Amino acid sequence: MQRFFLYIILFIAAFLVFGWYFSNITSYLVISLILAALLRPLTNRLHDIHVLGWHIARWIAILLSFSAILLLIFLLSLLFFPLINDQIEILAGLDLETIYAQMQGPLDTVEVFLQRNKLMENQPGYLLNEIKISVIDAVKNIDFGGFIRDFIGLTSGIFIGIMAVFFITFFLLLENGLLRRNLLDLIPNAYFEISVATFTKVEKLLSNYLTGLFIQLLSIFFIASLGLSIVGVEYALTIALFAAVANLIPYAGPLLGTAFGIIVGLSTGIFPTEQDYTYFFIKIISVFAVVQITDNVLLQPMIFSKSVKAHPLEIFVVIFAGAKIAGVLGMIFAIPVYTIFRVSVMELYSGYKSYRIFKIKA
Known part of the structure; x- marks a missing residue:
């Protein structure tokens, strides 16, 4: 019995190490298991439908389930398109000089408070000038080439992750409990x-x-x-x-x-x-x-x-x-x-x- 528990502890430790070292694969597997659990009732229901006296093939039922999920995601994304478009228009219409003018009053109040308490000895307008310099430096230091490379890398990583999740989920739904039965056979x-x-x-x-x-x-x-x-x-x-x-x-x-x-x-x-x-x-x-x-x-x-x-x-x-x-x-x-x-x-x-x-x- 002690040997059995030792095997269990070693298995759990090995599983944790594997999950940490191959975190991407583990996350794909966990997401696929959850997605398969959510789609299995719909897939089974579609698989039980008869068309001209024949069952709908399970792989077709799985693809129809995937299509339902993609349609839902598409419909939900339609809620965000108008918002994104409005935010782009707002950012495109920003006038920095107007923003600076709106900030001048509150900053003057802060400068008066700091000078009155001898916390700052600079001339009036110093804080606003520092903000302008910081904004200009931030724009100059933007590495657009690195940003594009990071964006391409992120996009490709997301695409690979989505394909991996769909691939694993497809076979989890296709085998319909076979993995569980095989695991139990080993016990x-x-x-x-x-x-x-x-x-x-x-x-x-x-x-x-x-x-x-x-x-x-x-x-x-x-x-x-x-x-x-x-x-x-x-x-x-x-x-x-x-x-x-x-x-x-x-x-x-x-x-x-x-x-x-x-x-x-x-x-x-x-x-x-x-x-x-x-x-x-x-x-x-x-x-x-x-x-x-x-x-x-x-x-x-x-x-x-x-x-x-x-x-x-x-x-x-x-x-x-x-x-x-x-x-x-x-x-x-x-x-x-x-x-x-x-x-x-x-x-x-x-x-x-x-x-x-x-x-x-x-």
């Missing part, structure tokens, strides 16, 4: 029952977790879009969609969604006076405050604590460990991966205490 009969129980429990918890995330995404999108529409923010649906997707990133995501909403809302609004500008800013902040209170009080306890049956402190530590290992992707996939290992260890421990076969082998 000795003495540990078969525990292994099946572990697989079943992991699948159930991950299914609950994915369902909870979907409910969280829809809830945040609904609340944010409704609130932003009520306060009169343009592109409320686009901002709400971005905030809902960004919220999948633990801790940093809500801040990112709020910042995006504030920038877009203020840049596309019309404010006759500075008071209107401030009031509109407060309204946007209030909407996102309601969203986060709802998410933290209702949604996250339901998803994290109940679906994966883990303590909030566990979740906190696991997420930051995932961020240390693999950045943003590590934060997103930390909970599913932790759930797999946690359930596996608990089932093995339970089997060690309950199953007589372990004691015979020991």
